[in-house]
Amino acid sequence: xxxxxxxxxxxxxxxxxxxxxxxxxxxxxxxxxxxxxxxxxxxxxxxxxxxxxxxxxxxxxxxxxxxxxxxxxxxxxxxxxxxxxxxxxxxxxxxxxxxxxxxxxxxxxxxxxxxxxxxxxxxxxxxxxxxxxxxxxxxxxxxxxxxxxxxxxxxxxxxxxxxxxxxxxxxxxxxxxxxxxxxxxxxxxxxxxxxxxxxxxxxxxxxxxxxxxxxxxxxxxxxxxxxxxxxxxxxxxxxxxxxxxxxxxxxxxxxxxxxxxxxxxxxxxxxxxxxxxx
Amino acid sequence: xxxxxxxxxxxxxxxxxxxxxxxxxxxxxxxxxxxxxxxxxxxxxxxxxxxxxxxxxxxxxxxxxxxxxxxxxxxxxxxxxxxxxxxxxxxxxxxxxxxxxxxxxxxxxxxxxxxxxxxxxxxxxxxxxxxxxxxxxxxxxxxxxxxxxxxxxxxxxxxxxxxxxxxxxxxxxxxxxxxxxxxxxxxxxxxxxxxxxxxxxxxxxxxxxxxxxxxxxxxxxxxxxxxxxxxxxxxxxxxxxxxxxxxxxxxxxxxxxxxxxxxxxxxxxxxxxxxxx
Numbered sequence: 001x002x003x004x005x006x007x008x009x010x011x012x013x014x015x016x017x018x019x020x021x022x023x024x025x026x027x028x029x030x031x032x033x034x035x036x037x038x039x040x041x042x043x044x045x046x047x048x049x050x051x052x053x054x055x056x057x058x059x060x061x062x063x064x065x066x067x068x069x070x071x072x073x074x075x076x077x078x079x080x081x082x083x084x085x086x087x088x089x090x091x092x093x094x095x096x097x098x099x100x101x102x103x104x105x106x107x108x109x110x111x112x113x114x115x116x117x118x119x120x121x122x123x124x125x126x127x128x129x130x131x132x133x134x135x136x137x138x139x140x141x142x143x144x145x146x147x148x149x150x151x152x153x154x155x156x157x158x159x160x161x162x163x164x165x166x167x168x169x170x171x172x173x174x175x176x177x178x179x180x181x182x183x184x185x186x187x188x189x190x191x192x193x194x195x196x197x198x199x200x201x202x203x204x205x206x207x208x209x210x211x212x213x214x215x216x217x218x219x220x221x222x223x224x225x226x227x228x229x230x231x232x233x234x235x236x237x238x239x240x241x242x243x244x245x246x247x248x249x250x251x252x253x254x255x256x257x258x259x260x261x262x263x264x265x266x267x268x269x270x271x272x273x274x275x276x277x278x
Numbered sequence: 279x280x281x282x283x284x285x286x287x288x289x290x291x292x293x294x295x296x297x298x299x300x301x302x303x304x305x306x307x308x309x310x311x312x313x314x315x316x317x318x319x320x321x322x323x324x325x326x327x328x329x330x331x332x333x334x335x336x337x338x339x340x341x342x343x344x345x346x347x348x349x350x351x352x353x354x355x356x357x358x359x360x361x362x363x364x365x366x367x368x369x370x371x372x373x374x375x376x377x378x379x380x381x382x383x384x385x386x387x388x389x390x391x392x393x394x395x396x397x398x399x400x401x402x403x404x405x406x407x408x409x410x411x412x413x414x415x416x417x418x419x420x421x422x423x424x425x426x427x428x429x430x431x432x433x434x435x436x437x438x439x440x441x442x443x444x445x446x447x448x449x450x451x452x453x454x455x456x457x458x459x460x461x462x463x464x465x466x467x468x469x470x471x472x473x474x475x476x477x478x479x480x481x482x483x484x485x486x487x488x489x490x491x492x493x494x495x496x497x498x499x500x501x502x503x504x505x506x507x508x509x510x511x512x513x514x515x516x517x518x519x520x521x522x523x524x525x526x527x528x529x530x531x532x533x534x535x536x537x538x539x540x541x542x543x544x545x546x547x548x549x550x551x552x553x554x555x
Contacts, residue, residue: 002373004366004429005385010411011404011426012392018403029406077298085292093541094299100537100544101530102487104505108512109309109526112519116324117308124325151302156548163549201552212396215489219509233398240402241494250402257399264394 022250029246041251051227052252055235063210066149070206074154078161096155107219110148135221138228145217145229152216153209157202164198165191196275207267211260232256313523320519339524347500348507354417355503356485359424360478366425367432372466375440386437389430405494415497423495424485432477435551439473479547486533504529
């Protein structure tokens with residue numbers, strides 16, 4: 001076994017196996033021994049843990065809204081920015097820029113904007129959208145989180161769509177227009193089928209970012225108000241490292257692994273089938 | 279589309295995109311403009327331009343966060359993690375392709391499967407494992423932990439590339455008297471250059487910006503990376519927006535500079551990397 005495989009085995013695989021064991025125990029992380037309690041942790045997750053349910057529902061809604069909005073926006077921006085615009089390159093750079101910055105920084109940036117700049121704009125303009133209590137209610141916390149995610153990640157998805165659209169043979173499009181196809185027909189019959197693999201990739205990436213979302217929302221809302229914007233990943237973190245329930249936290253981590261794994265596998269299978277049909 | 283795109287139509291699209299880009303840029307405006315104001319002015323009007331350029335906030339932020347220290351820590355952690363990851367990953371990928379063992383195929387599948395394990399699914403026991411192996415609260419420790427987590431993607435990307443290198447190249451090197459070691463470093467590794475750039479870029483963006491992993495394994499103040507430094511600043515000075523905004527700007531400047539300088543490589547790297555992943 002080479003050193004790379006060895007380190008991976010110890011850090012990732014050993015942890016993973018150990019995590020399965022801890023998920024059947026009660027352990028505060030400090031005591032030497034974890035106490036075996038069978039499936040009690042799992043029972044608790046699915047029956048008595050209100051905050052876990054809230055987090056799971058928030059993560060699901062956040063995932064659905066963010067994946068759809070970010071991909072639509074990214075795709076249309078990519079369509080626009082593959083036209084011969086004078087500013088195309090600068091615009092791509094600007095829209096991509098948030099991706100290189102850390103989630104913690106972005107979360108704090110937007111916390112400031114939501115709690116200070118947007119209210120100021122609301123006072124000055126009187127526009128209702130800016131006068132909402134941003135991050136102060138479950139609904140504005142939710143849509144605020146979605147907005148920040150879309151702002152952060154659209155550029156990344158857009159770049160993948162741009163690469164896919166650019167690689168379409170230009171003469172194919174020209175021939176279609178010569179034959180009298182409308183822009184919409186070209187989009188539907190040529191661009192969409194030929195960018196199908198990129199759509200699969202982008203949905204996969206967006207799913208993997210949103211289901212595992214931690215740092216941006218951790219800094220943006222800290223899960224508030226009243227735990228309404230707590231992601232499942234944050235719930236695992238708090239369970240283990242704030243409440244010192246390492247056993248219950250580990251059980252949540254395993255459930256999380258199974259759900260995230262199932263979602264990404266299902267998505268790849270479904271969109272692959274669609275790619276063939278499209 | 280270009281065949282038909284006559285000018286007014288393109289101008290319309292151009293304006294639309296310009297508006298989107300301004301919206302995308304606006305957060306930077308708010309943060310930069312307010313970071314130059316005294317606290318009272320931020321509270322009064324958090325949308326206006328500053329009345330004068332006041333770098334007082336930056337001075338305070340620089341000292342409170344101990345910026346040179348956190349910056350150096352981020353450079354060390356990212357630099358060593360990635361160098362090691364690429365070397366170990368390239369060796370592992372090369373061995374799997376060139377000296378396949380019965381277990382090689384299995385190990386590769388495990389690597390690929392591990393890419394779907396969310397970090398949060400293993401973080402709790404990982405802290406325990408790190409403690410057993412004395413990897414907690416040290417920069418070499420966190421670097422080794424990153425080797426572990428970075429190995430799957432690294433090996434996955436390099437593996438696909440090594441398969442495409444003709445075996446004859448290495449064989450002729452052996453005939454010329456190269457050792458395995460020499461042929462790896464002199465022939466294989468240089469040939470991998472393009473895919474190594476992809477790996478370096480993807481992993482740099484990850485490790486430089488990573489927050490949760492270092493939060494769990496680095497505790498001492500003098501080991502903090504940039505994200506940890508910023509986080510603890512906010513823990514202490516919640517809503518002290520004057521210096522907090524300056525901290526955020528300082529935190530993002532290095533990686534933005536990195537991006538602007540290497541923009542073309544980065545865009546190519548992420549599109550190449552995502553196509554394979």
